[in-house]
Amino acid sequence: MKWHIGNVEIPNQVVVAPMAGVTNSAFRVICKEFGAGYVVCEMISDRGIMYHNKKTLNMMDVDPSEHPMGIQIFGGTKETLVQAAKYVDEHTAADVIDINMGCPVNKVVKTDAGARWLLDPNKVYEMVSYVTDAVKKPVTVKMRTGWDDKHIYAVENALAAERAGAAALAMHGRTRKQMYTGHADWNILKEVADHLSIPFMANGDVRTPEDAKRILDETGATATMIGRAALGNPWMLKRTEHYLETGELLPEATPEQKIKMAKEHLNRLIDLKGEYVGVREFRGLSTYYLKGIPRSARTKASLVEAETRQEMNDIFDRFAEQTAERELKKEQRKHA
Numbered sequence: 001m002k003w004h005i006g007n008v009e010i011p012n013q014v015v016v017a018p019m020a021g022v023t024n025s026a027f028r029v030i031c032k033e034f035g036a037g038y039v040v041c042e043m044i045s046d047r048g049i050m051y052h053n054k055k056t057l058n059m060m061d062v063d064p065s066e067h068p069m070g071i072q073i074f075g076g077t078k079e080t081l082v083q084a085a086k087y088v089d090e091h092t093a094a095d096v097i098d099i100n101m102g103c104p105v106n107k108v109v110k111t112d113a114g115a116r117w118l119l120d121p122n123k124v125y126e127m128v129s130y131v132t133d134a135v136k137k138p139v140t141v142k143m144r145t146g147w148d149d150k151h152i153y154a155v156e157n158a159l160a161a162e163r164a165g166a167a168a169l170a171m172h173g174r175t176r177k178q179m180y181t182g183h184a185d186w187n188i189l190k191e192v193a194d195h196l197s198i199p200f201m202a203n204g205d206v207r208t209p210e211d212a213k214r215i216l217d218e219t220g221a222t223a224t225m226i227g228r229a230a231l232g233n234p235w236m237l238k239r240t241e242h243y244l245e246t247g248e249l250l251p252e253a254t255p256e257q258k259i260k261m262a263k264e265h266l267n268r269l270i271d272l273k274g275e276y277v278g279v280r281e282f283r284g285l286s287t288y289y290l291k292g293i294p295r296s297a298r299t300k301a302s303l304v305e306a307e308t309r310q311e312m313n314d315i316f317d318r319f320a321e322q323t324a325e326r327e328l329k330k331e332q333r334k335h336a
Contacts, residue, residue, distance in 0.1 A: 001244075003199055003222050005038075006138025006167035008068050008095045010223070012037035013216065014241045015170070015201050017227035018072045018098065018142065021281065024059065026268035028066045030261075034234035035241035037223070039069045040142075043100045046075030046084035061272075062093040070096035070140060074103060076112030078130045089135035096167070097135060099128060101143040101157070104176040115176035118147045118157060125160040132165030142170040142203075145188045148177035158192045158200075166198060170225050173204035180228075190219040201225040209236070209243035216244070232288025234261065255293045255327075259320045262289035266312055275309055286312065293323065 003010050016023065016031045018040040023031075028039040041059065048056030060071055071094040075081040081099070088097050101124065103114030117123050124141075132139045141161040146152030158169055171192055173184030184204025193200045202221035206212050212224040229236050235253040242250050253261075265285065270278035286303040290296040299319040306312040 005068075005070075005096050005140060005199060008138060010038045010068055012241050013223040013244055014038075014212070014237055015223050015225040016040065016230055016237065017170070017172075017203055017225045018042050018070075018100070019227055019231075020103075022231065022285065024269070024272060025061055025063045025066060026265065026272045028069060029063050029268070030234050030265060031230060031237055032066050035238040037068075037241070039066055040096075040098055041069065041071045041094070043072045043074045043103060044084075046073055046080040049073070049084040049087050050080055060088065060092045060094070064093075067093075068095040070094060070098040072098040072100050072142065074100035074108060074113045076116075078127055081127060082130050082134045085131045085135050085139070089137050094137065096140055097131070097137050098140045098142055098170075099131060101141055101161075102172055102176075104144070104179050109176070115144055115147065118144060118153065118176060119151055121153055121156040121160040124157045125164045128161050128164035128166055138167035139165065140168045140170065141166045142172070144172045144174055144176055145185055146175045148175050151175075152188065154188050154192050155195050158196055162196055162198050168199040168201065168222075169196060170201035170203055172225075173202070186215060186218050189215070189221065193220040199223065203227065207236075209240040209249060212240045213244060232258070232262070232285065232291055255323045256320065258289045258293065259316050259323075262286060263313055263316050265289075266309065270309055279306060279309060279312060282312070290319070295322070295326075 001013055014037050016036045016039045020042050023042045031039050044056060044059055071088050071092060073084045085097050088094055100114055101117045108114035109116045128141060143157055145154040161169055171189055173186055173189050189202045199222040201223045202215045202219045203225035206215055206224050206226050207229045215224050239250045266282045269282050283304045287300040290300055302315045
């Protein structure tokens, strides 16, 4: 099902959430190849943009194959946020500018950014309206349901963003206090969807294609936003897109496919950031690709200590051989 963020057409209902340290252009392109309709860059500091920090500016490189995509910014003052939004508007290939109002981590919240805004719908309105007035690209907002279970202003905050000119809104069904624990509250997401007239992306506890269909059906959201379930498993995106379109469940990826894709992801990250940084950033991601594959614990431990591309590739190759041998023995026993 096609839908729009402002004048930007999104080809389906599968959206990949912005994730710090993960959704760089190497990962976003993979997500696109696996069927994601829309992807969002990891959050970028408004001050990093303002001071033209080289690393920050590099984070905003957009590959031609990843459109439509959004760049997410965060910050604590309207002056700095507006300056950052103008930079994204005028100097990047992003289709959409997204404002982070949901990041729960202390170092962001302490700067009056991210989830801190969830306590004040008036601040939400003020910040979003300043940004939408300053830029031509459509502006979206990503937020959480509230600060804690005593301060849930999900509907008020969402409506404030809409009144201020947001072209679409995404909400994670947890409070700031929950971080990533407990359960996402889809009932609150439904309430928000019922009140909004702009497109709404529902996020939280979408781990399978069936979850994606259920969150759309139960909340009435326009699209589903998938985060951690896509880590090491871009097949989740393809399977979800296909399931929403046809009702048919495609098979899960095989260990062989996962290992091959892990090596591909590593190589793309190194192409993007160089070997030293690429290998170190991929250490944490590498173990996701082996999730659910039997006897992978020792291999995971080796991967997080690997120093070079060659070392990582060798570890993956050895594990692939061991896994194939086990599968062969299993088949032989079956037919014995």
